Amino acid sequence: MTDLSARASSPAVEKAISALPNLVKLGYRLMRDPRVPVKHKAFLGGSLAYLASPVDLIPDFIPFLGRADDLLMLAFALNAMFEAAGEAIVHEHWDGTGDVLEIVAGVVEWGASLVPWPVRRAVKRYLRGF
Numbered sequence: 001m002t003d004l005s006a007r008a009s010s011p012a013v014e015k016a017i018s019a020l021p022n023l024v025k026l027g028y029r030l031m032r033d034p035r036v037p038v039k040h041k042a043f044l045g046g047s048l049a050y051l052a053s054p055v056d057l058i059p060d061f062i063p064f065l066g067r068a069d070d071l072l073m074l075a076f077a078l079n080a081m082f083e084a085a086g087e088a089i090v091h092e093h094w095d096g097t098g099d100v101l102e103i104v105a106g107v108v109e110w111g112a113s114l115v116p117w118p119v120r121r122a123v124k125r126y127l128r129g130f
Contacts, residue, residue: 019104022096029093030081039127040077040084047077075111076120080127082108 030036031044050056051070058069082090082105094101112120 015100015103019096019100022094022100023104025095026090026093027078027081030085030090033085033089033093035089036081036085037127039129040081043123043127044077044081047073072111072115075108076115076123078108079112080123084127 027044031041051074056066056069058065090105091098091101
């Protein structure tokens with residue numbers, strides 16, 4: 001087994017992959033929840049559209065960086081939605097175990113922190129309503 005395949009089969013990676021269906025359901029349920037602000041839903045929807053769009057700030061054919069901008073914006077949008085919804089609502093909609101949600105939320109928060117500060121500031125200003 002190569003080093004890469006050993007890492008890909010690690011328990012942490014397996015947990016992260018197994019959390020994806022629950023994360024998709026969580027995002028869907030938060031989008032439908034009337035307690036979550038509409039602007040946060042629009043930001044997540046826009047981030048998903050950006051992820052699917054062939055137009056990128058950093059073209060996808062550039063190794064690593066091409067997908068990183070897409071994933072960081074998605075993490076930033078999810079983190080903003082988690083914060084806006086609040087812990088109780090997020091837990092209400094989560095199907096998995098609490099420890100996995102904690103890991104997912106930590107990864108999402110870390111990814112959001114990698115978005116450049118001027119972008120974060122502009123988006124937060126928009127979400128607050130200036």
